[in-house]
Amino acid sequence: MRPSPRSLVIIGALLAALIVMAGSAWARVYIDVTQPFSRRLPLAIPEFQPLAGAAPDAVGAEGNEILSKALSFTGLFDILDPRGFIGKPQPGSVNYAMWSKVGAELMIACSYQTGGQGLTMECRLYDVVERRLLTGRRYDGVRADLPMMMYRFADEVMLAITGERSVFSTEIAFVGSRQGEKGAVKEIYLMSFDGSSIKKVTSHGDISLYPGWSGDGRLLAYSSYQKRRPAIFVQALAGGSGKLVINKPGVNLTPVFQPGSNNLAVSMSHTGRTNIFLVDIAGQIVKHLTNGWGIDVAPSFSPDGKQMAYVSDRGGSPQIYVMDLASGQQRRLTFGYKYCAAPDWSPRGDRIAFQAMDDGVFQVVTIKPDGSGAQVLTSGYGGAEDPTWSPDGRLIAYAGRQTGRYQIYVMTANGQPIRRLTNLPGEQTDPAWSPRGVSRPLD
Amino acid sequence: MKKFLVVIAVAALVMSLGLAAGCGKEQVAAPGGQLSAEEQARLEAERQRRLREAQLQEQEARASQLREVFVNQDIHFDYDRYDLSAEAKQTLNDKAEYMRGNPALMVIVEGHCDERGSNAYNMALGEKRSKAAAAYLEAMGIAPNRLETVSYGEERPLVMGTSEEAYAANRRGHFVIK
Known part of the structure; x- marks a missing residue:
């Protein structure tokens, strides 16, 4: 069939639209996290200035430090040394040529005003290369709101640059262990995304393990030996103590919440096999999910809740399997490693992180859900275990043993190290990253 | 003098x-x-x-010597395995005999792992070990209601350290008199 002149015009218009869309999309992609060696964006954050007529105040320097630390935590920016800057930013007019000269591609200018306890903060993000304002926000509050203001603006910066907010409203749950009289005592703890503000969640005085967040970030499920064998507890983070949900004979392990519900996938052995079951928050079994003859543990749902990755020894060694929940079909995901465990499905859905035995040590590996594109993200002495994705899918926290004892580290999704998050006595393992909006309300 | x-x-x-x-x-x-x-x-x-x-x-x-042997003699497992070796079965025969001779005895069979491997998998593996030992004792005529199993995974090592010897000692079934 020959295209009519009219259809050609339509195709032409579509093509033009596509080119425009592609152009604008290209212009907005600052960093592609799927590229393993994407460079960091040079960002200038000059000294915060008092608003016109306002007096200088220490909140300027404090705010600058909080914002710089938060943005450098993402691993996306190279924050330029302010000693190289020429002059101060003038509110309302940006000297792009000058910022370009010091190597900046992005610049953040913030101004403030204080009065008694009151604090006003105005921040703007500029694209120095394209010479335009990307985003701006004004916050009115009290001095104590300064960190919240800075974290909110950091999220705005990430939204403008990546199309998504970051981790500044998140916490990480983990297992902290110290030596007791009868062996290690393990409790569940919480900390801010950057390792600050550590809080103890459980006080069972025995062994508590495997923290897992509910989708709304209000509940934390875990296993504890309070009943002399691993049983599942759920703790409301608003307060109170953990409530016993399920305590079947045998083991009750690795609870994770099903996306969009308060049901939990739990590994249980009361049938004689260690299989994964779906149970409701009252502990009633909703569905028997896996059917391995031996050990099935450590479920992790895909973000749409339609699939579940887990560990099974049905092939003779522990490997990662993926189950389609509607059809019940199960397939092996990992090959080529002797021992794979602790799968965590990225919130973006595009990769699954897990720990794989490599040369006698575990390392963190990510793989596409179809089993292709495996990338080993960590290396070296001590190894890395129990990966957990940040809710934006850009960062991975894990338990590493570089110092000889387990501590929590964070890296980008393509394996660029960011830093160690914990430096507590004893050992810290099994991190679980919260959804967004846990440490403070979102905008 | x-x-x-x-x-x-x-x-x-x-x-x-x-x-x-x-x-x-x-x-x-x-x-x-x-x-x-x-x-x-x-x-x-x-x-x-x-x-x-x-x-x-x-x-x-x-009797106290036998009791000591009962609680102190562990059975051992190969790495990532929960089947019973001939040596483990021999030890379990002694345990069964002792339990037959002491009919009031109630026993907790603990399953333990070495620290290698994932914590969650090891917790399940430790349970398989305790279950395997309990099932053997039941097959030897010990009433199931006299046996309780519990897994400690890698949480309660007997020997600290990262040597093969330490790992081998920690991969164990341990017997506790209630």
């Missing part, structure tokens, strides 16, 4: 020897015939009682 002390010591020694000899003579003479039948019977009863006491003590010592 020194000589004087030596003389006293020697005298004391001679005296004590003499006393001991005197006692011995009296005992040797005792069964000879000067003792009445009543006295002989009493002595015999005393001898029997002492014998029984000694036997009981020996039995008790042996």
